[in-house]
Amino acid sequence: MRVLIPRGGSWGDEVARLVTDAGFEPLILPLVTIEPAEDQEHLQRILAQLAEGRFDWLVVTSQSTVRVLPRVPVSVHVAAVGAVTAASLRERGVPVAFIPTKQSAAGLVDEWPIREGRVLWPHALDARPTIADGLRRHGMQVTEVVAYRTVPVFESGDALAEAVSTQTGAIPVVGADATRQQEELQAAGEDGADAVLTAVEPAETPIDAVLVTSGSVAKQVARLGLAGDTRIIAIGDQTAEDCRKHGLRVAGIAQRPNAQALVAALVAAAGR
Structure with missing residues (x-):
C-alpha cells in the first residue's frame, strides 16, 4: 500500500x-509551498507594533506564522491553535499562555478565556475568518495581517x-x-x-x-x-x-x- x-x-x-x-x-x-506576503511594508509595520507591546494577545494558527514573528514582549499573551504550533513558538523562546483543548480555529474561539483586549492575528492570505469573527463576537479588538501566502x-x-x-x-x-x-x-x-x-x-x-x-x-x-x-x-x-x-x-x-x-x-x- x-x-x-x-x-x-x-x-x-x-x-x-x-x-x-x-x-x-x-x-x-x-x-504546495509557502511564499512571503506581498505587502511586506504593511506586515512589518504591524509586526513592529507587536514588538512594541501594543497588543494584549497574539494568536498564532500555523508554524508558517512563527517564522515571520519578531521578538514578542513578555507583556503580550500568546495563544497557539495547537500543540505543534505551540512547540514551534517555544523553540523560538516565546511562552504560550493558551492552547485550546479542541485544537482548531473553532476550538480556539469557543474556549477563548477573556472578553476584552487587543488581539493581533497574522495569518495566510486566504485564511478563513473564523478567528477574527469569533474573537470580535467575544468583544476583542482584532487586528489582522497577511503573514504569508500558500501557493501550489x-x-x-x-x-x-x-x-x-x-x-x-x-x-x-x-x-x-x-x-x-x-x-x-x-x-x-x-x-x-x-x-x-x-x-x-x-x-x-x-x-x-x-x-x-x-x-x-x-x-x-x-x-x-x-x-x-x-x-x-x-x-x-x-x-x-x-x-x-x-x-x-x-x-x-x-x-x-x-x-x-x-x-x-x-x-x-x-x-x-
Whole structure:
C-alpha cells in the first residue's frame, strides 16, 4: 500500500518513517509551498507594533506564522491553535499562555478565556475568518495581517498532470482539470528523504492513500484526479471538511493534529 505524503521537510520525513513503521510505502511529493506576503511594508509595520507591546494577545494558527514573528514582549499573551504550533513558538523562546483543548480555529474561539483586549492575528492570505469573527463576537479588538501566502507548486491542473506523468510518473492522473477554484490555507513543501520512495516510480504505481494536512493540500490532491477508492486521511475536522468540499471522500480523520495521530488514522482506515 503506497501512501502519498504531499509535504516535505522534517515533517514529511517523520511521517514517512511512521508510515514505513506501519508497514506501508511512503511517497513524498510536495504539492504546495509557502511564499512571503506581498505587502511586506504593511506586515512589518504591524509586526513592529507587536514588538512594541501594543497588543494584549497574539494568536498564532500555523508554524508558517512563527517564522515571520519578531521578538514578542513578555507583556503580550500568546495563544497557539495547537500543540505543534505551540512547540514551534517555544523553540523560538516565546511562552504560550493558551492552547485550546479542541485544537482548531473553532476550538480556539469557543474556549477563548477573556472578553476584552487587543488581539493581533497574522495569518495566510486566504485564511478563513473564523478567528477574527469569533474573537470580535467575544468583544476583542482584532487586528489582522497577511503573514504569508500558500501557493501550489504547479500553477495549473495541466502543469501538475504533465509533471506527475512525465517527470515523476508517480501517480495515475485522470481529469486533472476538474478542480481549480479552491483557496489555499497552509502547508510547506521541501525535498524528501532518501529513505523513502521518491517521485520516480513507474507510471503504473498506484497511490492507495493520501495524508492531507490542510485545505491547500486538499485542493492539490483533488487536482490529481486519483481513483475514487483512494483512502483520504485528514489531519482534523476542518481539513476533512475542506477535502469533502473539493470532492474527496474522507476515509479517516486524525484524533489529534499531529503526525502520530494522522498515521494512526491511516492504519485504522486500512483495517490493520
